[in-house]
Each structure stands twice: as structure tokens, then as C-alpha cells.
Amino acid sequence: MTTFNILVAVCACYVLFLFAVAFAADRMAMQGHKPWLRSPLIYTLSLSIYCTAWTFYGAVGSAARTGFEYLTIYLGPTLVMVSWWWLLRKLIRIGRTQRITSIADLISSRYGKSNLLAAGVTLLAVIGTTPYIALQLQSVTLSFSVFVPEASTAPDAQNGTLALYLSIGLAVFTVLFGTRNLDAKERHDGVVMAIAVEAVVKLVALMSVGIFVVWGISGGASEALARIDASEFGGWQIDRSRWTGLIFLSAAAFLCLPRTFQVLVVENSNEGHLRTASWAFPLYLGLMSLFVVPIAVAGLDLLPEDANPDLFVLTIPLHFGQDSLAMLSFLGGFSSATSMVIVAAIALSTMVSNHIVMPIWLRLSTRGASVSGDVRHAVLMARRVSIVAVVMLGYLYYRASSGGEALAAIGLVSFCGLAQVLPAMLGGIFWRGATRAGAFAGLTAGFATWLYTLYLPSFGAGSILPVSVIEFGPFGVDWLKPDALFGISGLDRLMHALLWSMTFNVAGFVAVSLLTFPSPLERLQAAQFVNIFDHSASTRSWTGGVGQAEDLMVMAQRILGAEEARALFSRHARLQGAKGDLPYPSPDFLEVLERELSSSVGAATAHAMVGQITGGMAVSVEDLMAVADETAQMLEYSARLKEKSEELSRTALELRNANQKLTRLSIQKDAFLSQISHELRTPMTSIRAFSEILRDTDGLQSADQSRYASIIHDEAQRLTRLLDDLLDLSVVENGQVNLNLREGMLGDVLDRAVASAAIGEDGARFRIDRVPEDETILLHTDLDRLAQVFINLISNARKYCDAPDPGLTIRVSRENSAVIIDFQDNGSGISPEAADMIFEKFARVSDQKAGGAGLGLAICRQVMARLGGSVDLVPGGEGATFRVVLPGPRAMAAQ
Amino acid sequence: MNKQVLLVEDEPNIIEAISFILSRDGWVVKTHSNGADAVSAVLDRKPDVLILDAMLPGKSGYDILRELRADPATRKLPVLMLTARGQVKDREIAERAGCDAFMSKPFSNADMLETVRSLASK
Known part of the structure; x- marks a missing residue:
């Protein structure tokens, strides 16, 4: 007789064995023996995580109660593996390229990295999975009670303690092997290997019992079939709608359960494994289900009426005294339970720590995430705490639940809850129009419906939902009854909940997606997800042609550099055994090349470039978009840099110009001061010298006396003129001019100016060409000041015009109401450098001919500004042209 | 025989004043009013003292002085520089160019007479 203690010892040994397997696998992985660890076989076996204790024990129980219905649970995943492999491939490709860590991460990534959505899916997963973990604990304690009949099946103190120790053991295992490293891809070689071993134990255990039942008890296959025919299975009918619903449900669950997603997508190391798994996993499921009916029929026939069908797998061998077979079967069930709890805990803890704990920690952490080691430590701690919390939550649920529930029921409730993720997931990877708001609406609607119609009622009427609500609807509203929404009754509770939750979910998802617009990040992610095969590298994408190697070489040289490209190409040529330095563009080589290029130019660009040359595909709009995405940032960055440097050099140039101008002005100012000094001292010298002569010389002739006196007088006048000019400038500059506004003809003002300025000191008359009829314009302005400006311009022209026959043309014209007077000489004009300076004070074009002090044009400009007009040098043209503009309001037509 | 002064200056009234002052003292005063050919005028006239204005049309007094000092024939010729730019740096430039005396106008x-006399007796 197997005692409680022996069982505990067996369990302990088995768990230690798993520790050893996981440890060895991790060691091997670290030493680089990855090919064996990551073989298609291991991948397929790890998928068996789908088969939990529920499947191990519950399938027989389900068959005993509802006939062949248990098959639906196997048919769903089989259909997915066989006919939806392309969907799985897409999921796996997305998982790899987007570095997806969990199903919550997948949903959140697709919908613009929304953490709210991730937290929502995580919550859903925790709520949906916790009963399932409790279920595993319950199945283990139940199986204990079979061996030790004195223990009751209820979760009393002894079973409770057992479940607690089991939970602690599983939590420790998961923490040890699930959080050893913080790989971005979240692969756990040790755990996966342990799960694969457990998959074998499960299968061997169940098949052993089956073989014993068929050949040991019934006496052969034909006798077993006859026994089945004799039972009620023979005339059993398929309920089509329930079958369809259940197959759909299990297919959805296979895709959406956190633990299957973990092994299917996250732990996947090679897309190619899917090809093996697509036939091997259905085969595994087939083998698992092969003996379910014979065992169930034998149990119903041979065991006492009150025997629990969920435990036939154990009780039949025990009934026939096969203690060791029963022990094997017990280990099979134990394996199923432990592997489920371990993987579920890893998957859930990843979600909880990534999407709930870390965001909160990062927000609360006062130091922020500045130290990377700090974050790493925090993530690992969060992961560990989450694992313990998830397992303990399962334990608490187990203690709190009544324990009398049939195993299969809890499983289906769980499936239905997690299936709510399906619309958002499928929509996300096939429909670019799906939006975050849509996903959120669908999930919320489906989840709420599931809670109300299935999850809460599953605790039993009166436990959470009051009996009145379940029987008469909330507030007595009949059509809101959890079991018969909108008055639709006749369906069983599960099908009813599935129908409504999926309807609300899909409707909400589609409707809100259509009504809302995705953010740019969401649109980008949508394109990445939906067109994943266009964006990511795949071995099968390329088929290289002969003669393209050279083109590839040219491109690679351009990107990688000549030396590196040649080394890469000749290395692969040698590996291929090709002659010369150019390898044949095989898919393998193209993949390597693309990887090399992508580290320089980004994955999308590299893919598009290789594709362009090998002709493996035409570059699509999506590719261009992806390339643009990659380069846009770089471009923007470099554009900003360029802008900055242009701005800097512009500023530098301006500063240099300003500095040059200042230097020129300062030099000219010095020169001007010297000039002023010279201009003042020269007449003063004469005055002083002659006044001393007059004072000191005796007997000076009176003719000489008067001559010297008149020299003194002239020089004094000259001094006065100079001082007047200086004062004039400072007055006009300070804006202290009192304008003497009068009316007068423009022609008269010009006449005055010409008369006073056209005749030089040498007496030569300066030729001036005018059109008097244009000059009959009545002005209202300060005529003296205007004349001063004209005089200045005319005498400048006379002084500086370098033509052999110097002349000046004065032309008057009207533009709108303004009067324009142009003074154009026939000299060589003014150089552009000088043109910048001439209106500055103290500026003179040339030192040699400088008769004045360089104040004339400066004064003119100030005067014209005071008169409301302007004086400017007209650029270009022949000779120097100065343009005086008088504003309209002050100028009136004479006739 | 009376000593000869050459006055290189472009301002007519100043020429007249200096000529008057020096003539009354017994000097033979020759004048020249252009900078461009002032050096050859000095070489032609071989004056005992040269009075040189700094600002002349054609060539500056400083340049003329430098050329004279480079020629052995006029290296020791006593030169009085006149300038109307009364700044310190003008005196420095003049002394560096090699003038024997410097006076600013007015x-x-x-003083003028005194300076010319002392230059001639050197």
C-alpha cells in the first residue's frame, strides 16, 4: 500500500529530477550546445504544455460524462496547427522581430505600445489563469487522496498544507529557472527542457494506463471496441453548435493562453520548427486522446458507481492492484500540473512585472532609472515577486474555492476568458485599420460580458452574484439575466457566454476601430505587424541569380567599406568552394549579407537593397515606408545639424562683416579726426603767422598790411564754414533741425543748387543736362535743406566724376504721388565696397581728392530722412546714380 | 652768401607767411608746392635747411624724408617737419623717418626762426 509519505518522497524525487534536467540544460545552453536543445522535437514537446492535469485526468472524466465531447479540446489546437500554420508563422515572426515577451506585450506593441492595454490584458490573463493554477493544485491533492483514502477530497488542513508545499516548491523552481537571466527574448532553455521531459512522462503514463486497460483488462483492441459499442458511447450524437463552439474555444485558447503563447512564440528559436510541430503536435494530441474512451468505458463498467470519473486514470490501476502503474500515472498527472504551473507562472510574471510592477516602480522610484544595473535588479526582483504572487494567488483561490467543481468546467471558464484577446490579436496582425481604442473597447466589452455571464456565476449562485440576479436578472430586469441575455435561453451557460462575449467583443473592436484614427506610432506598428513578411528577413525570401554577386559586391563595398566587403565575400566564396572571390548569391549568403548591411543601414533598408539587386522582390511602398522611417530620423538629425552649422556660419559671416565695417569706420574716424585737425589748424596757422607778422613787424607797407589782414579774414571765414558743417551734422543727427516748410517749384530749387555747385574753384563749368518741363512740380517742404542736398550731390559729382568730359544728368519722374529725382554722372561709378560706406559719417571714397571732411552724404541722408524722403545710391547702371525721393503728401502737382 | 631754405608746402598763405619771416632774417627762401617731385627739387637746389610739410599732394612728407635719408647726398641735410595733425603719433612717425626738428601748426x-637758425648752424 502506497503511503502518504512515499508519495511525498516520490514527488520530491521527481521535482529534484526536474531540477537536474533544467540545470543540465541551462549548463549546456551556456556551453553552446544549442542546436540539440533547440530542436524541433523539444519545441513540439514543449507545446504539450497545452495538456494540463485537466487534460490528463479531466479528459477521461469528460468522456465519462459527455461522451466524445472531450475530443473538441484536442481538435481546436490540431486545426490551428494543421491549417493555421501560416497564422502561427506570422505570430512567431512578429514575436521575433518585435521582441515580444508575452501576449500582453504583443497586443500592447501592436496598438502603439499602449501600457494601459498591456495592463488590461495582464489583468485578464491573471484572472483567467488563477483558477487554472488552483485547478492544478486541486488535481494533485485529489490524486493524493486516491492513494491515501483516509484523507478526504475536500481541501482540508492536510490537503491545504500539501498544496502549500507544492506551491512553494513550484515557485522556487520557477524563480530558479525562470529568472536566471534577463534575456530580451525571454528564452528559458532549462525550463523548456524540463517541460519536454514532463511531456514525455505524461504521454508514457497515459498510454501505459490505456494499454493496460485495452490489453490487460479488456483483453485486446477488438474486445475494447466491443465494450465501447455496448456502452452509451455507441449511440451518442454530436451536438453541432456545442461542438463548433468548443472547437473554436480550444483553438482560440491555444493561441491566447499565456502559457501556450509563451512556448509557441516567445520560447521559439526557429520558425522552421513549426513545420515539424504542425504534424508532430497533432500526433501527440492524438496519442494523448487515443485511450481516453477505453479508459472511461472501463471505469464506468468496472468501478463502483460513486467513483469520480476524473480520477479513473488512477483508480483503475489501483483497483486492479497495479501500484507501480498507478504511481506512473500519478507522476503523469503530477507532471501535467507542475509544468502548467511553472510555465503559466513564468508567462504571467513576465506580464505582471513588465506591465504592472515596473511601470509603477519607475514612476515611484525617486532616483529614476538612471542606473542600468539598478533597473536590471529591479526587473529581476519584480519578476521573482510576481512568480511567487501568481503561484500563491492560485493557492489562495484553491483554498477559497469550494473544490467540488468538475475539473473541466474551470478549464472552459478560463478558456473563454482568455479567448477575449483573440479579436484584438487577429485583428492586429491582419487588419491595419485596427486601433488601440478599438482593441480596448473590444477587450473591455468581451471581458465584462465574460465576467458577468460566466465567471461570476461559476462561483455558484449566491456566492458573488446574488441568487435573485441569476434567477430574475439585476433589479428584476429579466433580459439582463446572466444566463439568458436579451432573452436568449436554451443555450448552456458556456455557449451563451461565449456567444455574447465574442459578439460584444468583435462588434466593439470593429466599430470603435472604424470610428477612431490610429496615432502615427500605431500606424507604423500596424504596418510592421500586418506586413511582417515584407519587412523582416527570411531565408526563403531570396533566390539569387548568377551574375548578381558583382552588383552585391559593389553595394557592399559602398556600405561596409572595400576591405571589409572583400573579406566577407571571399570568406563565403571559400565556404561555398566557389572559384574566385565572389560567392554564389545563395539564400544563406544573402541572409548573412543582409544582416551585415543592416547593422550599418538598418534592417528595412538592407532588405530593400538586397531585394533590389537580387530581384527577389520589387521594392514595395511598404518597404519604402520602412526605409523612410529608418532614414527620416537620421535625415532630420543631420538636417538639424546642417541648419545649425549654416546658422553659425551665417552669424560668423555677419560678425566678420560687421567687424570689418567697424574696423574700416574706426580707421576712417581716426583719419577723419586727423583731417579735421588738419582742416582747422591750416587756416589757424595762417591766421597766427600773419597776425604775429602784423604785430611784430615794424614799417610794414600798408598794401602788405591790408593784404595780410584780408588773408586773416579769409582764413577765419574758412574756419567758420568748417565749424558750421560740423555743427550742422551734429544737429541733423540729433534730429534738432527746425524745418522751414514753404511752397516752391522743384525747378527753382534745382536752379539754385546748380548755380551754387556747378562752378568749381578752378572756374570750369560742369556740364549738367536737365529737362525743365519735368521740373514744374510744386513742393511743400524745407526748400533750403532740399537745396543743400542737391548742392551736395552736384558738387560730389563734379569733384569725383572721373570721365574725360565730366557731365551730370538730372531726371525727374513721378511714381504714384512720390517725386523721384535722379542724379547720374558719366564717370566710372562707385565700387560696391565703397557703396556700402559712402553714407556713413567720416566716410570718403578716396583720400587724395578729398576736399571735404566726408560729412556731405551723411548730412544729406539725415536731411532727407527729416523731410520724410530718402537719398540712395542706385546700384548698377553707368556712372554713379543718386536717387532722391520726396514723399507724396508733401508733393503736389503744379498744374 | 646767404643761406638757403627750401620750403615744401602746398598751402599758399602759409608759404607766404614763412617766406616773409625767413626773408626778413636774411634767408634765401625757395618754395615747392608738390610732393611728387619734391625729392628731385631738393637734389637740384641743395638747400642748407629743408622745411617739409607732412601732408602734401602727390607724396607725403614722411615718404619724401625717408627717400632723402636713403640718399648719401641728403643724408645729413637738416630737416624741419611741419604737420597740422597735432597728434603724438605724427611726431613719432616724423622722428622715425629721420627729421631733425618737428613743429606742429600753428x-x-x-620759434620757427629759432629752429631754422639752430638747424643751419649744426
Whole structure:
């Protein structure tokens, strides 16, 4: 007789064995023996995580109660593996390229990295999975009670303690092997290997019992079939709608359960494994289900009426005294339970720590995430705490639940809850129009419906939902009854909940997606997800042609550099055994090349470039978009840099110009001061010298006396003129001019100016060409000041015009109401450098001919500004042209 | 024989004043009013003292002085520089160019006479 203690010892040994397997696998992985660890076989076996204790024990129980219905649970995943492999491939490709860590991460990534959505899916997963973990604990304690009949099946103190120790053991295992490293891809070689071993134990255990039942008890296959025919299975009918619903449900669950997603997508190391798994996993499921009916029929026939069908797998061998077979079967069930709890805990803890704990920690952490080691430590701690919390939550649920529930029921409730993720997931990877708001609406609607119609009622009427609500609807509203929404009754509770939750979910998802617009990040992610095969590298994408190697070489040289490209190409040529330095563009080589290029130019660009040359595909709009995405940032960055440097050099140039101008002005100012000094001292010298002569010389002739006196007088006048000019400038500059506004003809003002300025000191008359009829314009302005400006311009022209026959043309014209007077000489004009300076004070074009002090044009400009007009040098043209503009309001037509 | 002074200056009234002052003292005063050919005028006339204005049309007094000092024939010729730019740096430039005396305008007639006399007796 197997005692409680022996069982505990067996369990302990088995768990230690798993520790050893996981440890060895991790060691091997670290030493680089990855090919064996990551073989298609291991991948397929790890998928068996789908088969939990529920499947191990519950399938027989389900068959005993509802006939062949248990098959639906196997048919769903089989259909997915066989006919939806392309969907799985897409999921796996997305998982790899987007570095997806969990199903919550997948949903959140697709919908613009929304953490709210991730937290929502995580919550859903925790709520949906916790009963399932409790279920595993319950199945283990139940199986204990079979061996030790004195223990009751209820979760009393002894079973409770057992479940607690089991939970602690599983939590420790998961923490040890699930959080050893913080790989971005979240692969756990040790755990996966342990799960694969457990998959074998499960299968061997169940098949052993089956073989014993068929050949040991019934006496052969034909006798077993006859026994089945004799039972009620023979005339059993398929309920089509329930079958369809259940197959759909299990297919959805296979895709959406956190633990299957973990092994299917996250732990996947090679897309190619899917090809093996697509036939091997259905085969595994087939083998698992092969003996379910014979065992169930034998149990119903041979065991006492009150025997629990969920435990036939154990009780039949025990009934026939096969203690060791029963022990094997017990280990099979134990394996199923432990592997489920371990993987579920890893998957859930990843979600909880990534999407709930870390965001909160990062927000609360006062130091922020500045130290990377700090974050790493925090993530690992969060992961560990989450694992313990998830397992303990399962334990608490187990203690709190009544324990009398049939195993299969809890499983289906769980499936239905997690299936709510399906619309958002499928929509996300096939429909670019799906939006975050849509996903959120669908999930919320489906989840709420599931809670109300299935999850809460599953605790039993009166436990959470009051009996009145379940029987008469909330507030007595009949059509809101959890079991018969909108008055639709006749369906069983599960099908009813599935129908409504999926309807609300899909409707909400589609409707809100259509009504809302995705953010740019969401649109980008949508394109990445939906067109994943266009964006990511795949071995099968390329088929290289002969003669393209050279083109590839040219491109690679351009990107990688000549030396590196040649080394890469000749290395692969040698590996291929090709002659010369150019390898044949095989898919393998193209993949390597693309990887090399992508580290320089980004994955999308590299893919598009290789594709362009090998002709493996035409570059699509999506590719261009992806390339643009990659380069846009770089471009923007470099554009900003360029802008900055242009701005800097512009500023530098301006500063240099300003500095040059200042230097020129300062030099000219010095020169001007010297000039002023010279201009003042020269007449003063004469005055002083002659006044001393007059004072000191005796007997000076009176003719000489008067001559010297008149020299003194002239020089004094000259001094006065100079001082007047200086004062004039400072007055006009300070804006202290009192304008003497009068009316007068423009022609008269010009006449005055010409008369006073056209005749030089040498007496030569300066030729001036005018059109008097244009000059009959009545002005209202300060005529003296205007004349001063004209005089200045005319005498400048006379002084500086370098033509052999110097002349000046004065032309008057009207533009709108303004009067324009142009003074154009026939000299060589003014150089552009000088043109910048001439209106500055103290500026003179040339030192040699400088008769004045360089104040004339400066004064003119100030005067014209005071008169409301302007004086400017007209650029270009022949000779120097100065343009005086008088504003309209002050100028009136004479006739 | 009376000593000869060459006055290179472009301002007519100043030429007249200096000529008057020096003539009254017994000097033979020659004048020249252009900078461009002032050096050859000095070489032609071989004056005992040269009075040189700094600002002349054609060539500056400083340049003329430098050329004279480079020629052995006029290396020791006593030169009085006159300038109307009364700045310190003008005196420095003049002394560096090699003048024997420097006066800024306006000057006192007595000083002018004194300076020319002392230059001639060197």
C-alpha cells in the first residue's frame, strides 16, 4: 500500500529530477550546445504544455460524462496547427522581430505600445489563469487522496498544507529557472527542457494506463471496441453548435493562453520548427486522446458507481492492484500540473512585472532609472515577486474555492476568458485599420460580458452574484439575466457566454476601430505587424541569380567599406568552394549579407537593397515606408545639424562683416579726426603767422598790411564754414533741425543748387543736362535743406566724376504721388565696397581728392530722412546714380 | 652768401607767411608746392635747411624724408617737419623717418626762426 509519505518522497524525487534536467540544460545552453536543445522535437514537446492535469485526468472524466465531447479540446489546437500554420508563422515572426515577451506585450506593441492595454490584458490573463493554477493544485491533492483514502477530497488542513508545499516548491523552481537571466527574448532553455521531459512522462503514463486497460483488462483492441459499442458511447450524437463552439474555444485558447503563447512564440528559436510541430503536435494530441474512451468505458463498467470519473486514470490501476502503474500515472498527472504551473507562472510574471510592477516602480522610484544595473535588479526582483504572487494567488483561490467543481468546467471558464484577446490579436496582425481604442473597447466589452455571464456565476449562485440576479436578472430586469441575455435561453451557460462575449467583443473592436484614427506610432506598428513578411528577413525570401554577386559586391563595398566587403565575400566564396572571390548569391549568403548591411543601414533598408539587386522582390511602398522611417530620423538629425552649422556660419559671416565695417569706420574716424585737425589748424596757422607778422613787424607797407589782414579774414571765414558743417551734422543727427516748410517749384530749387555747385574753384563749368518741363512740380517742404542736398550731390559729382568730359544728368519722374529725382554722372561709378560706406559719417571714397571732411552724404541722408524722403545710391547702371525721393503728401502737382 | 631754405608746402598763405619771416632774417627762401617731385627739387637746389610739410599732394612728407635719408647726398641735410595733425603719433612717425626738428601748426614765428637758425648752424 502506497503511503502518504512515499508519495511525498516520490514527488520530491521527481521535482529534484526536474531540477537536474533544467540545470543540465541551462549548463549546456551556456556551453553552446544549442542546436540539440533547440530542436524541433523539444519545441513540439514543449507545446504539450497545452495538456494540463485537466487534460490528463479531466479528459477521461469528460468522456465519462459527455461522451466524445472531450475530443473538441484536442481538435481546436490540431486545426490551428494543421491549417493555421501560416497564422502561427506570422505570430512567431512578429514575436521575433518585435521582441515580444508575452501576449500582453504583443497586443500592447501592436496598438502603439499602449501600457494601459498591456495592463488590461495582464489583468485578464491573471484572472483567467488563477483558477487554472488552483485547478492544478486541486488535481494533485485529489490524486493524493486516491492513494491515501483516509484523507478526504475536500481541501482540508492536510490537503491545504500539501498544496502549500507544492506551491512553494513550484515557485522556487520557477524563480530558479525562470529568472536566471534577463534575456530580451525571454528564452528559458532549462525550463523548456524540463517541460519536454514532463511531456514525455505524461504521454508514457497515459498510454501505459490505456494499454493496460485495452490489453490487460479488456483483453485486446477488438474486445475494447466491443465494450465501447455496448456502452452509451455507441449511440451518442454530436451536438453541432456545442461542438463548433468548443472547437473554436480550444483553438482560440491555444493561441491566447499565456502559457501556450509563451512556448509557441516567445520560447521559439526557429520558425522552421513549426513545420515539424504542425504534424508532430497533432500526433501527440492524438496519442494523448487515443485511450481516453477505453479508459472511461472501463471505469464506468468496472468501478463502483460513486467513483469520480476524473480520477479513473488512477483508480483503475489501483483497483486492479497495479501500484507501480498507478504511481506512473500519478507522476503523469503530477507532471501535467507542475509544468502548467511553472510555465503559466513564468508567462504571467513576465506580464505582471513588465506591465504592472515596473511601470509603477519607475514612476515611484525617486532616483529614476538612471542606473542600468539598478533597473536590471529591479526587473529581476519584480519578476521573482510576481512568480511567487501568481503561484500563491492560485493557492489562495484553491483554498477559497469550494473544490467540488468538475475539473473541466474551470478549464472552459478560463478558456473563454482568455479567448477575449483573440479579436484584438487577429485583428492586429491582419487588419491595419485596427486601433488601440478599438482593441480596448473590444477587450473591455468581451471581458465584462465574460465576467458577468460566466465567471461570476461559476462561483455558484449566491456566492458573488446574488441568487435573485441569476434567477430574475439585476433589479428584476429579466433580459439582463446572466444566463439568458436579451432573452436568449436554451443555450448552456458556456455557449451563451461565449456567444455574447465574442459578439460584444468583435462588434466593439470593429466599430470603435472604424470610428477612431490610429496615432502615427500605431500606424507604423500596424504596418510592421500586418506586413511582417515584407519587412523582416527570411531565408526563403531570396533566390539569387548568377551574375548578381558583382552588383552585391559593389553595394557592399559602398556600405561596409572595400576591405571589409572583400573579406566577407571571399570568406563565403571559400565556404561555398566557389572559384574566385565572389560567392554564389545563395539564400544563406544573402541572409548573412543582409544582416551585415543592416547593422550599418538598418534592417528595412538592407532588405530593400538586397531585394533590389537580387530581384527577389520589387521594392514595395511598404518597404519604402520602412526605409523612410529608418532614414527620416537620421535625415532630420543631420538636417538639424546642417541648419545649425549654416546658422553659425551665417552669424560668423555677419560678425566678420560687421567687424570689418567697424574696423574700416574706426580707421576712417581716426583719419577723419586727423583731417579735421588738419582742416582747422591750416587756416589757424595762417591766421597766427600773419597776425604775429602784423604785430611784430615794424614799417610794414600798408598794401602788405591790408593784404595780410584780408588773408586773416579769409582764413577765419574758412574756419567758420568748417565749424558750421560740423555743427550742422551734429544737429541733423540729433534730429534738432527746425524745418522751414514753404511752397516752391522743384525747378527753382534745382536752379539754385546748380548755380551754387556747378562752378568749381578752378572756374570750369560742369556740364549738367536737365529737362525743365519735368521740373514744374510744386513742393511743400524745407526748400533750403532740399537745396543743400542737391548742392551736395552736384558738387560730389563734379569733384569725383572721373570721365574725360565730366557731365551730370538730372531726371525727374513721378511714381504714384512720390517725386523721384535722379542724379547720374558719366564717370566710372562707385565700387560696391565703397557703396556700402559712402553714407556713413567720416566716410570718403578716396583720400587724395578729398576736399571735404566726408560729412556731405551723411548730412544729406539725415536731411532727407527729416523731410520724410530718402537719398540712395542706385546700384548698377553707368556712372554713379543718386536717387532722391520726396514723399507724396508733401508733393503736389503744379498744374 | 646767404643761406638757403627750401620750403615744401602746398598751402599758399602759409608759404607766404614763412617766406616773409625767413626773408626778413636774411634767408634765401625757395618754395615747392608738390610732393611728387619734391625729392628731385631738393637734389637740384641743395638747400642748407629743408622745411617739409607732412601732408602734401602727390607724396607725403614722411615718404619724401625717408627717400632723402636713403640718399648719401641728403643724408645729413637738416630737416624741419611741419604737420597740422597735432597728434603724438605724427611726431613719432616724423622722428622715425629721420627729421631733425618737428613743429606742429600753428607755430609761433619766433620759434620757427629759432629752429631754422639752430638747424643751419649744426
